[in-house]
Amino acid sequence: MTSEKIVEVAKRRGFFLQSFGAYSGVSGFYTYGPTGAPLKRNVEDVWRDRFVVREGNQEIDAPTVMPEPVFEASGHLDTFDDMLIACSECEESHRADHLIEDETDLADAESLPTEEIEDLIADNGIGCPNCGADLAGVAVDDFNLMFGTNIGPGSASPGYLRPETVQGIFVEFPQLKEYARNQLPFGVAQIGRAYRNEISPRRSIIRTREFTQAELDLFIDPEEDRPDLSDLADVRLPLYSAPDQQADDGDLEEMTLAEAVEEGPVDSEWVGYYLGIAKEWYERVGVDMDRFRFRQHLAGERAHYASDCWDAEAEIDGDWIELAGFSYRSDYDLRKHGEHSGEDFTIFREYDEPKSVTRATVDPDMSTLGPEYGSAAADIAAELAALAERDPDAFEGEDVTVEVDGESYEVPVDVANFRIEERTESGEHITPHVVEPSFGVDRLVYTILHHGYREDEIDGEKRVYLELDPEVAPTTVAVFPLMDREGMGEYATELEADLRSVGFATAYDDSGAIGRRYRRQDEVGTPFCVTVDHRTLEDDTVTVRERDSTEQRRIPVDELTDALEELRDT
Ligand code: ATP
Incomplete structure (x- = not known):
C-alpha cells in the first residue's frame, strides 16, 4: 500500500510524524517536520493566491478559543456530534458509522439514525476492532466533538476550541460588512487551526484532532448576485452522485461547468463557480485528476438549511477521502448569530x-x-x-x-x-446568503504526497521520488559540490546563498556519493539539483539535473537563475 510507504518516507524525511513520541505519542496529533512544514505552507500560500488575492477577497485571522454563546448560536453545542460505541469488554471507543463503513459496502453511514446503526452492527455481526468482542446490543451514543475549556479562572465563562474556522468569520460580520462598505457580494477567508475531539483519529494526517482549514465565506445577495462563469464554462467537472449510501452504485459523469449548472446536477451557480476554480486549483497543486471527483451530498447528509452541497474527494489506496466541502448555506449562519446576539447581521x-x-x-x-x-x-x-x-x-x-x-x-x-x-x-x-468552500489542508498535503509518489529504476537501481509541483515542493533547488575540495565547496556554498537571496527555497548537501545525494532530494520532491564540479571551476558552468526525467544539462552560472525560473514555471 502506498499509504504505508508515505508514512514511512514522511517520518524518515521530515514531512510529518506523530507528536509527543517521547511520551508514547497521542493519537490524532501530528508535527510537520522541516520538509512538511514548508510543503504545507506553500499549499496554503497557493490557496491564498487563488481564493483570496485573485478573487479580491479579504482575509482575517481570528482566535481559536471562542466563548460558548458562539456555539449555542451556530448549533455546534447541540448537534456537532459523532456516533460513539464503547466496547463493554475492553472499553475502547469507536466511531459506530466507521465500523459499518469498514465492514459493509455502505459508503456513508454517518447520515443514518443511531437506531439503524445499532441494528446494522447487530445484523452484520460487527465486533470490536480492538478485542473482537461482539458489539450487538451495545448502545450507540452521540458524542460532541468540541474541546471545551474555561476562559479565565473558574467555570463562569466556558469556551471551546473552534471546530471550524468559519465561525470566526460569521461572528465578526457586523464589522466585516463595514470594511466591505456594506456592498455585496464580498468574501472573507481564513486559514487556521481547527480542533475536533475525534473518537477514532486515523490514517495519519487524514483524520486528526487538530488540523488546518482554509475556508472562504462569500456573502451574497441571493436575488441580485450572480457569478461570472465565462472563464470557467469549459472546465470539465468529474461529478459523482449516488442514489443512496452505497459506494459503488453511483454514477461518475464528466461534464463542463456550463452544462453542470444549466442542465446538470449542480443547483447553485455559485457552488458551480467554486467547483470550477477548485478543480483547476487542485490540478495546479498536484492532485491526480484521474483520482479526483466531486461527490454530491445525499439528501440525508445535508444540513436542512443547505440547498446544494458537494465534496471534493481524492482516491487514496482504493478509498475516497473528502478533501473539501462546497455548500450553499442560505442565510442560516448570519440569521442565527443575529438572533442570539441581538446585533445587526444584515445588509x-x-x-x-x-x-x-x-x-x-x-x-x-x-x-x-x-x-x-x-x-x-x-x-x-x-x-x-x-x-x-x-x-x-x-x-x-x-x-x-x-x-x-x-x-x-x-x-x-x-x-x-x-x-x-x-x-x-x-x-x-x-440577511445575506453564504456560499462556503471549505478546504482541509492536511488531507490535501497527504494526497499530494500520495498522488506524487513514484518508484522507478535508474541504472538498475530502484528509485523513489515524489513528483511535487515546484510551486509546492519544500525545496526548489539543491546545490551540491561534487567534492568538498579544490574550492568546489566554497563555490557551491556561494551559489546556494545567491539562489536563496533571489527567493529560491534551497538546500545544500556535500555528504556522500552524488548519486545518494540525488536520491535524498528525489525522496523529498526537490525538482532541480545543481552540481558544481571541476569544470565549473574552469568555465563557470554547472550541471542542472531535473528530478522526473533525471536529464542533466550544462548551464552557465550567470544564466542559472533565469534557467531555473523557466524550468520551474513550465
Ligand atoms: P469528515 O466527514 O471526514 O469528518 P467533515 O465533513 O466533518 O469531514 P467539514 O466539516 O466539511 O468536514 O470540514 C471541511 C474540511 O476539513 C474537510 O473536507 C476536511 O478536509 C477537513 N477536516 C475535517 N475534519 C478533519 C480532521 N479530523 N482531520 C483532518 N482534516 C479534517
Whole structure:
C-alpha cells in the first residue's frame, strides 16, 4: 500500500510524524517536520493566491478559543456530534458509522439514525476492532466533538476550541460588512487551526484532532448576485452522485461547468463557480485528476438549511477521502448569530428608487413596560415589534399576547403604542446568503504526497521520488559540490546563498556519493539539483539535473537563475 510507504518516507524525511513520541505519542496529533512544514505552507500560500488575492477577497485571522454563546448560536453545542460505541469488554471507543463503513459496502453511514446503526452492527455481526468482542446490543451514543475549556479562572465563562474556522468569520460580520462598505457580494477567508475531539483519529494526517482549514465565506445577495462563469464554462467537472449510501452504485459523469449548472446536477451557480476554480486549483497543486471527483451530498447528509452541497474527494489506496466541502448555506449562519446576539447581521439593500410603503410599527412605552414586566421588558418590546410586522391584525383587540422564553405576556395595545404608517423607504435590510468552500489542508498535503509518489529504476537501481509541483515542493533547488575540495565547496556554498537571496527555497548537501545525494532530494520532491564540479571551476558552468526525467544539462552560472525560473514555471 502506498499509504504505508508515505508514512514511512514522511517520518524518515521530515514531512510529518506523530507528536509527543517521547511520551508514547497521542493519537490524532501530528508535527510537520522541516520538509512538511514548508510543503504545507506553500499549499496554503497557493490557496491564498487563488481564493483570496485573485478573487479580491479579504482575509482575517481570528482566535481559536471562542466563548460558548458562539456555539449555542451556530448549533455546534447541540448537534456537532459523532456516533460513539464503547466496547463493554475492553472499553475502547469507536466511531459506530466507521465500523459499518469498514465492514459493509455502505459508503456513508454517518447520515443514518443511531437506531439503524445499532441494528446494522447487530445484523452484520460487527465486533470490536480492538478485542473482537461482539458489539450487538451495545448502545450507540452521540458524542460532541468540541474541546471545551474555561476562559479565565473558574467555570463562569466556558469556551471551546473552534471546530471550524468559519465561525470566526460569521461572528465578526457586523464589522466585516463595514470594511466591505456594506456592498455585496464580498468574501472573507481564513486559514487556521481547527480542533475536533475525534473518537477514532486515523490514517495519519487524514483524520486528526487538530488540523488546518482554509475556508472562504462569500456573502451574497441571493436575488441580485450572480457569478461570472465565462472563464470557467469549459472546465470539465468529474461529478459523482449516488442514489443512496452505497459506494459503488453511483454514477461518475464528466461534464463542463456550463452544462453542470444549466442542465446538470449542480443547483447553485455559485457552488458551480467554486467547483470550477477548485478543480483547476487542485490540478495546479498536484492532485491526480484521474483520482479526483466531486461527490454530491445525499439528501440525508445535508444540513436542512443547505440547498446544494458537494465534496471534493481524492482516491487514496482504493478509498475516497473528502478533501473539501462546497455548500450553499442560505442565510442560516448570519440569521442565527443575529438572533442570539441581538446585533445587526444584515445588509441594507437600497431600492433603485425610494418606495412608499405601509408599515405597522410599535413604540412601547418602556416606562410602563419596564417595572411591570421586569427583566423581560426588552425582549417583549422586540417581540411586539416583530409581531407588528408579521401580523398587524394581532393588535386589533385591547390586549396583545406575546411569548418570551416560553412565558406568555399580555400587553395592552395602548402600551404597545401600535401604529400603521405610510412612509417612504430607500431600501430594506436583508440577511445575506453564504456560499462556503471549505478546504482541509492536511488531507490535501497527504494526497499530494500520495498522488506524487513514484518508484522507478535508474541504472538498475530502484528509485523513489515524489513528483511535487515546484510551486509546492519544500525545496526548489539543491546545490551540491561534487567534492568538498579544490574550492568546489566554497563555490557551491556561494551559489546556494545567491539562489536563496533571489527567493529560491534551497538546500545544500556535500555528504556522500552524488548519486545518494540525488536520491535524498528525489525522496523529498526537490525538482532541480545543481552540481558544481571541476569544470565549473574552469568555465563557470554547472550541471542542472531535473528530478522526473533525471536529464542533466550544462548551464552557465550567470544564466542559472533565469534557467531555473523557466524550468520551474513550465
Ligand atoms: P469528515 O466527514 O471526514 O469528518 P467533515 O465533513 O466533518 O469531514 P467539514 O466539516 O466539511 O468536514 O470540514 C471541511 C474540511 O476539513 C474537510 O473536507 C476536511 O478536509 C477537513 N477536516 C475535517 N475534519 C478533519 C480532521 N479530523 N482531520 C483532518 N482534516 C479534517
